[in-house]
Amino acid sequence: MTSIAFIGLGIMGLPMATNLANAGHDVTGYNRSPEKTEKFKAAGGKAARSIAETVDGADVIVTMVPDSPDVEAVVTGDDGALAHAGAGALWIDFSTIRPDVATNLAARARDAGVRPLDAPVSGGEAGAIDGALSVMVGGAPEDFDAAGEVFDAVGTTIVHVGPSGSGQTVKAANQLIVAANIEALAEAVVFLEAYGVDTEAGLKVLGGGLAGSKVLDQKGQKMLDRDFKPGFRLQLHHKDLGIVNAAAREAGVAIPLGSTVAGLVGNIVAQGDGGLDHSGLLTEVARTSGRQ
CATH class of the missing domain: 3.40.50.720 (NAD(P)-binding Rossmann-like Domain)
Known part of the structure; x- marks a missing residue:
C-alpha cells in the first residue's frame, strides 16, 4: 500500500x-x-x-x-x-x-x-x-x-515519452488532434442534418470506416442529442489550444488548422459557453450555418 x-x-x-x-x-x-x-x-x-x-x-x-x-x-x-x-x-x-x-x-x-x-x-x-x-x-x-x-x-x-516537459508536449499534440476531430465531426453532423439524413445511421457507418475515431464514438451521440454536460469543458480546451499555439510559435512550427480551431473555440468561450463540454463546439458550427 x-x-x-x-x-x-x-x-x-x-x-x-x-x-x-x-x-x-x-x-x-x-x-x-x-x-x-x-x-x-x-x-x-x-x-x-x-x-x-x-x-x-x-x-x-x-x-x-x-x-x-x-x-x-x-x-x-x-x-x-x-x-x-x-x-x-x-x-x-x-x-x-x-x-x-x-x-x-x-x-x-x-x-x-x-x-x-x-x-x-x-x-x-x-x-x-x-x-x-x-x-x-x-x-x-x-x-x-x-x-x-x-x-x-x-x-x-x-x-x-522523454525527459521532464515531454509529457506536456505530447499532451499539447493530443489536444490539437482532438480539437480538429471535434470540429470536423461537428461540421459533419450539421451537414448531415441539413440534408435530412438519418444521422444516427450516418454516424454509425462513418464510424466503421476511415472516418471512425474515439471522438466520433464518444462525442457523436452527444452532438445529436445536444447533450453538452461537461466531461471536458470548452474553456479548458481553449486553454490547451493556447498552449499548443504558443509552443508551436516557439518551435517555429506552422499549425494552420490548429490556429483556426483555436479561434473557433475562443469564439464560443467568449460568448459565455465555456462551461459546455467540448463537443459543444457544434453550437458554433450550427450558429455560423444559421441552423441553431
Missing part, C-alpha cells in the same frame, strides 16, 4: 483519486472547494484541510488542477507541496500545463529532493471513471518505473 496525497478533486481528479483508493492505496485528498473533499470521503478516501496536512508522510504527491498557475500555486511557496514533501517523494502532475512551466517546476522539485513526473492524461471523465486513461509521462526513467502502481490504477495506456 502506497501513501498518496491527491491535490485537486475536480471532474477528473475525484474519480482518479477514488480509483487509487479502490486499488488499495492510502489516499488523502485535498481540494480548495471543501464540498469536493467531502465527496471523496464519501467514496472511501481520507480528507485533509491543507496542502501541508495532505502531503505529510506521503510517498507520492499527485496534482490534478486546471492550469499552469494553479500547479505553481499548490506546489511552490511556503504553503506548497514541495515545502512539506518528504525527501525522495514522487510528485506526479496529471494536470495539463505549459511544457516550459513543467520543466521549470521539475527542476525546482529536484532541488527540493522530490522526484518529478509530468503525466498529463487523455480520455475525459469517462476514462477517469473507468481507470482507462491514456497517460503520457515525462521525467527520469527510474521515477517512471517507481510510479507504475499509481499509473496502473488510473490508466491503460501509459507511456514514458
Whole structure:
C-alpha cells in the first residue's frame, strides 16, 4: 500500500483519486472547494484541510488542477507541496500545463529532493471513471518505473515519452488532434442534418470506416442529442489550444488548422459557453450555418 496525497478533486481528479483508493492505496485528498473533499470521503478516501496536512508522510504527491498557475500555486511557496514533501517523494502532475512551466517546476522539485513526473492524461471523465486513461509521462526513467502502481490504477495506456516537459508536449499534440476531430465531426453532423439524413445511421457507418475515431464514438451521440454536460469543458480546451499555439510559435512550427480551431473555440468561450463540454463546439458550427 502506497501513501498518496491527491491535490485537486475536480471532474477528473475525484474519480482518479477514488480509483487509487479502490486499488488499495492510502489516499488523502485535498481540494480548495471543501464540498469536493467531502465527496471523496464519501467514496472511501481520507480528507485533509491543507496542502501541508495532505502531503505529510506521503510517498507520492499527485496534482490534478486546471492550469499552469494553479500547479505553481499548490506546489511552490511556503504553503506548497514541495515545502512539506518528504525527501525522495514522487510528485506526479496529471494536470495539463505549459511544457516550459513543467520543466521549470521539475527542476525546482529536484532541488527540493522530490522526484518529478509530468503525466498529463487523455480520455475525459469517462476514462477517469473507468481507470482507462491514456497517460503520457515525462521525467527520469527510474521515477517512471517507481510510479507504475499509481499509473496502473488510473490508466491503460501509459507511456514514458522523454525527459521532464515531454509529457506536456505530447499532451499539447493530443489536444490539437482532438480539437480538429471535434470540429470536423461537428461540421459533419450539421451537414448531415441539413440534408435530412438519418444521422444516427450516418454516424454509425462513418464510424466503421476511415472516418471512425474515439471522438466520433464518444462525442457523436452527444452532438445529436445536444447533450453538452461537461466531461471536458470548452474553456479548458481553449486553454490547451493556447498552449499548443504558443509552443508551436516557439518551435517555429506552422499549425494552420490548429490556429483556426483555436479561434473557433475562443469564439464560443467568449460568448459565455465555456462551461459546455467540448463537443459543444457544434453550437458554433450550427450558429455560423444559421441552423441553431
